[in-house]
């Protein structure tokens with residue numbers, strides 16, 4: 001069975017507010033996108049890596065690869081207007097049936113162990129989506145008010161989100177809607193049940209400047 005890894009890096013990083021999109025920012029001196037790709041390259045499933053980039057950022061990426069002597073093989077595909085369109089563009093490179101992982105470039109701390117667990121579960125269950133349970137108390141807004149709800153019923157969804165191509169490809173044939181914030185929401189809307197895989201609390205999404213500080217702290221090797 002063929003394995004693929006789509007790494008979406010086509011966003012502009014508005015919430016980070018940096019001069020360059022956040023996926024190119026350094027983590028301990030190395031662009032964070034390189035950590036993300038390295039995690040997939042180390043997978044025992046040896047996936048074909050498809051990297052989604054904005055056309056205006058491809059020269060920057062080529063130059064960074066040269067500077068850092070980054071040689072992990074990958075195919076590059078053009079991003080789209082929303083994350084949904086970026087994933088859809090990458091799916092055009094999937095020509096053989098297999099298991100497809102979609103992962104945010106902005107989650108560089110993902111472990112290869114989690115990636116492999118998601119590939120294994122997706123082969124068995126049809127899909128596997130990394131998620132962790134909420135640790136804060138949860139309140140739901142409704143009708144201008146809010147009420148407490150049972151946090152054991154709430155999962156915070158991460159990536160990797162891994163699917164058999166027979167689930168992912170037809171789901172992405174549907175027209176875009178604003179509720180599609182991730183791949184699980186797209187596939188679910190095609191009538192498929194989602195299997196949650198235990199995620200990792202360290203698998204944070206780099207979104208705001210404070211996340212970079214946290215990620216660098218988490219990267220420090222433990223004695």
Ligand SMILES: Nc1ccn([C@@H]2O[C@H](COP(=O)(O)OP(=O)(O)OP(=O)(O)O)[C@@H](O)[C@H]2O)c(=O)n1
Nearest residue numbers: 008009010011012013014015081082086105106
């Ligand atoms: N059109 C888009 C939008 C997002 N992404 C990618 O999807 C992941 C999750 O998106 P997010 O964290 O929201 O990144 P940005 O869109 O870059 O951030 P912001 O919303 O702050 O602008 C990121 O790796 C981002 O590069 C993408 O490939 N194509």
Ligand SMILES: C[C@](O)(CO)[C@H](O)COP(=O)(O)O
Nearest residue numbers: 083104157158159181182205
């Ligand atoms: C895909 C995702 O990371 C799962 O938590 C998340 O939905 C991306 O959200 P964003 O608003 O595009 O950062």
